Amino acid sequence: VTPPEDKFENLLRWPLADGRWVFATAKETRVLSVRPGDNSPSPAVLGKHLPLTTTVDQIEQLLDGVIGAYLPDRSSPAPKSVHEYLTMLAGNYVVVGGIEKVLAEAIQSAQDSSQPNLADFLRRIYSEEQGHSSLIERDFQSLNVSVSEFSQYINLELAHKLAGLLLEFARCETPQAILGVGYLLETNALMVDMTFLEALERDLPEVRDAMTFLYTHSAVGSEPEHLASLLAFIAQESKLSQSHIIRSCERAATLLG
Amino acid sequence: VGLLTVDQGSSVNLKVQASSITGVSAAAAGSAKVEQTVGVLSGQKYDDVTLDLKTGAISGTGIGVLGKGTSTENIGVLAAATSSNFYLKESLGSVTTIAAGINSSSSANIGYFGGRYADSDKMTISAGNIRAEAYGLDAKADISIGDFNDISNLSGYIDVGNVYARSISASSSSPIRVGYDLAGGSTNLVMNIKVGNIDNKVDVAVGGSSEVYVGTILKPIHQNSRLIISTGDLSSHVVAALGGTNGILIGNINTTAGGNVEVHTGNQSAEAVACIGHVGCLSELVGKKNCIMIGNVGLEADCGNESLIGEAVKELEHLGYEVEQGFVKAGKAIVNTAKNIGKDIKHFFSGW
Numbered sequence: 001v002t003p004p005e006d007k008f009e010n011l012l013r014w015p016l017a018d019g020r021w022v023f024a025t026a027k028e029t030r031v032l033s034v035r036p037g038d039n040s041p042s043p044a045v046l047g048k049h050l051p052l053t054t055t056v057d058q059i060e061q062l063l064d065g066v067i068g069a070y071l072p073d074r075s076s077p078a079p080k081s082v083h084e085y086l087t088m089l090a091g092n093y094v095v096v097g098g099i100e101k102v103l104a105e106a107i108q109s110a111q112d113s114s115q116p117n118l119a120d121f122l123r124r125i126y127s128e129e130q131g132h133s134s135l136i137e138r139d140f141q142s143l144n145v146s147v148s149e150f151s152q153y154i155n156l157e158l159a160h161k162l163a164g165l166l167l168e169f170a171r172c173e174t175p176q177a178i179l180g181v182g183y184l185l186e187t188n189a190l191m192v193d194m195t196f197l198e199a200l201e202r203d204l205p206e207v208r209d210a211m212t213f214l215y216t217h218s219a220v221g222s223e224p225e226h227l228a229s230l231l232a233f234i235a236q237e238s239k240l241s242q243s244h245i246i247r248s249c250e251r252a253a254t255l256l257g
Numbered sequence: 258v259g260l261l262t263v264d265q266g267s268s269v270n271l272k273v274q275a276s277s278i279t280g281v282s283a284a285a286a287g288s289a290k291v292e293q294t295v296g297v298l299s300g301q302k303y304d305d306v307t308l309d310l311k312t313g314a315i316s317g318t319g320i321g322v323l324g325k326g327t328s329t330e331n332i333g334v335l336a337a338a339t340s341s342n343f344y345l346k347e348s349l350g351s352v353t354t355i356a357a358g359i360n361s362s363s364s365a366n367i368g369y370f371g372g373r374y375a376d377s378d379k380m381t382i383s384a385g386n387i388r389a390e391a392y393g394l395d396a397k398a399d400i401s402i403g404d405f406n407d408i409s410n411l412s413g414y415i416d417v418g419n420v421y422a423r424s425i426s427a428s429s430s431s432p433i434r435v436g437y438d439l440a441g442g443s444t445n446l447v448m449n450i451k452v453g454n455i456d457n458k459v460d461v462a463v464g465g466s467s468e469v470y471v472g473t474i475l476k477p478i479h480q481n482s483r484l485i486i487s488t489g490d491l492s493s494h495v496v497a498a499l500g501g502t503n504g505i506l507i508g509n510i511n512t513t514a515g516g517n518v519e520v521h522t523g524n525q526s527a528e529a530v531a532c533i534g535h536v537g538c539l540s541e542l543v544g545k546k547n548c549i550m551i552g553n554v555g556l557e558a559d560c561g562n563e564s565l566i567g568e569a570v571k572e573l574e575h576l577g578y579e580v581e582q583g584f585v586k587a588g589k590a591i592v593n594t595a596k597n598i599g600k601d602i603k604h605f606f607s608g609w
Contacts, residue, residue, distance in 0.1 A: 008565070030585045031584040031585075035580075
């Protein structure tokens with residue numbers, strides 16, 4: 001008979017900060033609340049566990065479970081007014097506008113902590129993301145609105161907190177933590193699919209020429225490809241490195257939850 | 258019987274009536290083969306085609322003692338490279354295929370829609386009881402009713418009697434498919450399927466398989482589809498089947514575009530048993546692939562790893578823990594199928 005400890009080798013277990021657990025396999029993830037009874041022993045399955053080698057599917061399910069614990073439904077309706085649309089863009093502008101600085105600092109931290117592979121990967125992301133904030137500026141210009149002026153009149157506290165979190169992770173000794181936040185943002189972007197974009201164009205025809213950012217950062221743009229390469233990188237990282245990434249993903253999810 | 262192959266056809270109305278159709282292929286040594294084709298349209302391009310087929314009982318038997326017997330029935334097949342407005346009407350008696358003997362096979366393919374760019378099609382199929390039995394090493398007895406391949410906008414109505422599948426001995430298989438999507442793609446499908454009792458059994462079959470699929474789309478599709486299925490009692494009994502996939506799968510759609518599945522069934526029982534000496538209980542070894550899987554949207558065919566978490570939960574509960582389940586995600590995320598009205602922008606951070 002297969003020993004129990006081997007039986008659950010491919011069952012990833014992650015303890016959440018609030019005491020719940022995420023259990024994940026390559027095909028499924030579940031968030032569980034586990035309360036010990038009066039005489040319950042401490043079984044091996046309740047320990048944190050990441051296999052020595054993980055597949056892309058396993059790590060994807062685990063991260064989705066961690067995010068799902070705080071954000072069970074991430075689908076959102078398309079904005080219903082131009083103001084709501086511009087608010088959405090302005091929020092993204094805060095995060096995307098700071099990303100080059102975040103990546104530059106993270107590359108430096110990766111070099112300082114002797115992680116050349118991570119530094120190379122971050123450089124690749126840097127080149128892919130460079131100049132993307134200008135897409136939002138262009139979209140604003142198409143609607144004859146200044147992004148900086150508009151941003152003065154709306155509450156972007158959450159966006160600033162998210163940008164601050166990225167910078168904090170980029171400057172620490174384990175800069176791979178920014179990838180956990182990146183995963184959350186990339187998967188958020190997948191919620192913007194063709195149905196979403198068509199609804200936006202139908203409901204707000206006046207923004208039709210001001211959607212270059214969404215067409216780039218969405219399921220119909222470059223995000224699926226970025227997400228695939230991000231997951232491939234995380235999957236081959238060490239258990240320790242993966243732990244930093246998962247923990248940072250959880251912090252970002254807590255922030256948005 | 259009723260075989261039509263042309264490059265281009267329009268407004269074709271093919272009517273075929275036959276009494277019982279029987280094919281028997283028996284080989285005592287060497288090999289023997291029998292193939293029957295009834296009501297087949299194939300070619301390059303068809304528009305506005307009606308194929309109306311009425312038959313009595315259909316049976317195929319492939320028997321091999323030292324040699325190999327092969328029996329194939331192709332009945333009511335519409336396969337053109339490009340087509341639109343097909344209407345396939347079939348009214349059949351009982352359908353039986355039996356394969357007995359090493360490497361013998363017996364196959365019945367009934368009501369098939371295929372070809373690229375097939376659009377706006379309709380199938381109405383009624384049949385009596387269905388029976389597939391495979392006995393012997395590598396024997397295969399399969400029945401497919403209402404398969405479709407690379408089409409869009411299909412309305413299907415299928416009504417069949419009781420389904421009986423038996424696969425007995427190593428590497429034998431007896432798959433039965435009713436309303437099954439072969440290729441995936443961008444099908445927009447509305448399917449109404451009614452089936453009687455389904456009885457599936459695999460016995461002493463190392464690598465053997467017996468699968469019953471009803472209204473199941475396992476290849477990924479990209480459009481919404483609707484399945485309405487009702488069946489009688491379901492029974493899947495797997496004994497000593499190491500490897501292979503066995504079970505009953507009803508109304509499962511593998512899609513990221515959302516789907517609508519209604520399934521009504523009678524009593525259900527699934528069993529994977531047989532403990533072998535000190536090796537362990539076989540249900541534990543093979544159980545993950547033997548299942549009854551009903552009414553899932555966005556799941557893949559394999560019932561496999563799904564249960565590993567379930568097993569862990571059971572162990573925890575066994576140890577006295579109270580386990581409460583929260584967020585669950587199975588397979589790939591289903592994006593934008595349910596949209597709640599959001600009041601803030603927190604989910605709008607898109608990329609980085």
